[in-house]
Amino acid sequence: MNSREKIRAVSWWLTWKDLQWPDDDVADAIERRADAAAEAGVNCAVIFGAHFRWDYLPLWDNLHDLLGTIRGALHRRGIRLFDHHSAVLTHRYSGIEEARAMRTFNKHHIPFAPSREVASTWTFHGEHLNDWRMIDITTGRPVFLKAYTAEEFCINNPGFRRAYCEYVKMLVSASGIDGLMCDDGFFYSGWTSCGCQWCRKKFREEYGHELPPVEDLTFWGNYSSEAFKDWIEMRFASTREFLEAVRSVLGDGYPLMACCSSSANYEMAKFALTYQEFCKPCNYIMLEMTGNTPELDGCWNRHFPEQALHLGLAAEYGYPCLGLGYGYTETTADFIWAFNQFLGSSTWFSTLKGRLGLPDSVTSRLKDDPELVGHAYNWEKDHTELLDGETDTETAVFFSRWTRDYYGMTQEDYGRDYDRCCIDLLDHNITFDVVSRIPEKGKYRVLVICSAICLDDSEYAALSRFLADGGCVIAGGPVGCRDKRALPRPEPWLSRYGITCDVKEPERPASFPPSAGMRPEMPVCTGSFRGNRVSHKEWIRTEDGSGSLLWTPGRMQSDSQEMNLPAVIRRMTVSAIDFPGVSCRGWRFRRFRGRNGQLILHALASAFEVETMKELEKQRKNPRGNHLISGIRRKDSSSEITLKINVPCRSAKLYAPMAGFEKEIAIGKDGEVHLHLPEHVFYFILEFPSCES
Template identity: 30%
Template sequence: MKNKEENSRRAFIRSISLTGLGMGVMQTLPLSVIGASPAGQPSIGGIGAAQSAQILTGPDVPFIPRRLGSWWNTLEDLLWSQKKITDKIKRRAAGFAEANIDTAVNFGFHIRFDFANYFTQLHGYFAQVREELHKYDIKYIEHYSCNHVERPRGEAEFKKLHRNHRHHTLLFHDPIAAAHAQYEGYFFNDLCEVDLRDGSRGYARQYQLEAFCHNNPGFRDMHRKYLQRLDKEVGYDGYQVDDMCTYAGLTTCGCTHCRERFKRDYGHVIPPFADKSFFGDTNKPMLQWGNYENPVFRDWLKMKDDSVADHVKMVKETIGKKPLMTCCSSTGPVALNAISLNLERMAPHVDFFMLENVGTNIKSVNWLEKDAEALQQKDIAAKRGAAPTIACSYTIYKEGGYLGWGLARFWGVADWASTLQYRLEEDPVDSIEMEDAIRDPNNWEVKHSPLDFIEGKDLVEVRLVNNNYNRANGWKGTDGKEHWDKVRAWSEQFIKSNIGYRFLRAEELADATALLAEKTPLVLDSMACVSDAQFKSLQQFLAKGGYAFLALPFGTHDEKGHKRSKPLADQLHGKGLHIVQTATSGHVVEMLIKKGLIKPAIQQTGGDKGWAVRGRDHKGKTVLHFMNTAMVAVPHPTVKDTGNNPILVDINSAIKNNALVFEVDTRKIPLSALNILSPELKDRKIPVEITWKSKNSATLKVNLEGVKVYAVAE
């Protein structure tokens, strides 16, 4: 439950977001404004003030989610308003309040139009949930998938659906009834995408779904009318409209609406499926289809992205000032083009940004690969007017919930905790309730370390460039790796060297004023597709003394994927330009540190390696977050996920010597008295020993004995 002070702060944030006064609030902080950089070295900085010109019209943020939890629905909840169900609602709402969850997100009844025959009782149930949650000042966000219906094809697919996707809450039409299924006069079969191979209805085999077409005006009208009814009958505080993509992928869509749009907007005709010059080698897995050398194919992908974005725009226009988010488990890889999952394209219409940090099994402890996704989405949210960013982490047991909570703190975002036992073939006998999975870390946070992620600003030393033109054009290097592979490799190396970084994306790279607003070095690796505007901006940055680390190739193609006669790299010059090896070739960051080209603000000199440190400014005070990169997963002895991976039940650490020593450049990271805190230490505080070596440097001695996952120094 929240106190009056929190409610007042929420009202204040709401007022500045709606009046535009909050549009310049960023989630990174230029270290150059804290202290001067060493002579001859690049200043360390974050997002400059000049970037405010890039920010789109601000998001609708009537409240800030900080500690979210999934409100799970099961099939029996359709029996509302029986006493058993109404009593359960009251009991669970009280449990959420005791766990200091401030925002509940609906989960279940997911493939929403499968339940069209039951909307009255379903909405009645939801309305009572909202009423009970509001008694505890807990916000309630809807979460559903609008553009699919479950239609397993054959017995094997039927069993697969019930084995793998119980979390959807399954209740779908049988094949005979499906032919007549409809809502608001629209028959579902008439709204589906069309398979380009044989003209059948589009089918997403990974989920046993038939997919509605985003371009179909009947579908969008049906969805709009449902949203209007939902808002009237339930009155949610916000909406997550999920699966804004095309899970049927490149097998679709050949409907008249898509063909007409492609001709109208891009001047092209969708060719027959047998055309290999367009569809490429279709003997490969679907995510690898497509001939990116063909500009018509590239345009088709853009049209598909446009269609999804237009649908998202319609949803936002329908719900008005209530916040909208959608699920996005990934933003970087080329493979996402195949399913039209493009968060950057949807961003102008989204108010909250959610990274689905998927994982319930033992692989979840290997979190470094997720850091790039988290920080890229933070940058997308920042450019959307400092919109709230949320990390959703799945778990079965408490330790997984704590891991996800720790990652959210390390990333500086809100934590959405979600149990996911319904994704297993059957519930484990020792399953726990959602609120029980996250109660302990949430309550510890409120009592001991109530840091507000919205106020935190990352301390940034380098800007890592991810240019989405390379993804859009399907570019891969001679080593078979794509631009995102390189970006992620830099991310992991920065973490291991405790170098604060942030993302710099395509639009900012093309803005010379934004680049020059700070002197933070740029890192550009394998950026083949570059626009003229980006090149000119980078030239100006270098000409005025900017630092950049560049791994070739660079500018071999333009932003539309057309090959240039000469690479732009041949024309790029500047005293601060350093040509380096690609990050996937080895320990490039270590080499740059040894050469003195990068001087981290914090360097570990004692204790075992393995603790990642991330600095963040909170109202002028430095806070250090510690996340273990050497966790050892303890598997459940019998419970496994649908991929036969053991479920995470506990976490140990491979780090033996937790008496850590760091050298800190206090011109970049100002220090004051610090204490180590962690849920693993409960109420205990361990003072950090600070020894000042000079005016501009200090030694930190940090004792993390007894901590396996996460700690904070504040």
């Protein structure tokens, strides 16, 4: 698998008209759309529609032939086709109002849903589909997801797992699809799922516990209970094992990915949702930009820490990373493409017309996905050498999964420190990678760890080894005070270096749902070094072998200004480029090394004024989700930019993809590069072909 593989994807939307297949008009439309995709520079299309695939059971033969016909048309133009469907969700409605909600809010699924009475009779290989349903722990009835007007099949049900694997074999054989995005194989309703006999059996036989009633607070939401932590572990393992079963059918190397908008938030344990599990069976990584990109207030960085984690996982595993963003105009397509290049990700651009709550007579006037991406994708095709590099950095930020899973009852326990760390470094133009494993000393000179209170034994040892081998560890807040399961360590990691770290824990009442009784209160960290108290504004430094440890009790979410982490990192690294604050105002930069060793700088404006299609917005019946953004303009950003190059460089070239120009830039004897940017340029690339490392 080539992690540098650049994918230029669009959604291939199925509609009710496509269900007429086989049909000459549909066949002609497929050819026209395939032509449009090829002209736009697309190299991958992803099916959207017929989404709740089990609802299409009576139509599978026709549907698979339709997918095969689409694949054939795309292959003749050098484009791959991935299928994308929900493995586990099924639309189920009671009465006309639920049916109306289903079709208003989820029209993009093409909700071909049977009545509950008919659904109760459906079987596959002798098993009733209704016997596979997840069971709500609180009611003993099937889980119902109001937002989707849906029920969910249980990934631990052996009958369902066999059936879905059989379906995947059938799908690939009949359609010839080139890849699969297998959606929703987690616990969508959160802590209320799943109480089916198979989940209870797995918990009893593999972990040695009976699942208690929700009134039992010695278990539920009790983060001192090892049995409750086993429940958390089992649910995460279940999501991985389901995808491993899918992988066993597809074979090694076949493209497989899963939906996952975040792996960082503390609530991921609630859903058992993380790409840290999915990476084991999957070999493509999804980076979904939910909501608006940019947001209506003009920001785009709020989800950057989550995106950075998925980028880091892609780099660690050597997988392509595919950034999915939604929009309806060339403006949003251009921005989403530019944002993905800034991140270092491939692009999947998609409209989402069916969720707007507008009639088809209105949405049919909006352009199809390939019509919106041609500008950006064709530029990428002609400039691949600028866009397939690797981050050029000495700095890594560690993400602590165990702190999130077994200690993080609220975002204040850990997540806000991780988020603030990533955003602070981004805002100060420090390029970095996120790592989910403690690296060996080599690529990274500096490892940043903020409030990772839980380290497993291998992480504990690897962190000490990184330091002893000459690395620099910059640690803030409580680090390594607890083990993988959040039990206090007899020898906290910091104590090995003369540091005493104390944490004042907030009250942590057990509850159902877990964390429901918690106030969003940050655990306060204090500490001393060799008997002397250390303030949250102070960094102490100690040496170990040829390495250095810098530590402060300060926490990024409350003390970031006084900690000034970016300045500490800059003192410990050598930067090839300086970004003077005034002349670079309103811009964010990330640094890459191209395949030929050239230094490449990607720059994106940090804030925008956003315009929407106001008249259409007023007509929407569904105010949720993505909005109809029609225009963006950068704001509060410099048009005159000066950079300082600190290593020998003979030349530079400026590219403004969206504006359509490129030109040579002179470099002064003092290494200064002066740029003048037109107001409409919000993204640019600087290439330094002869710049040394």
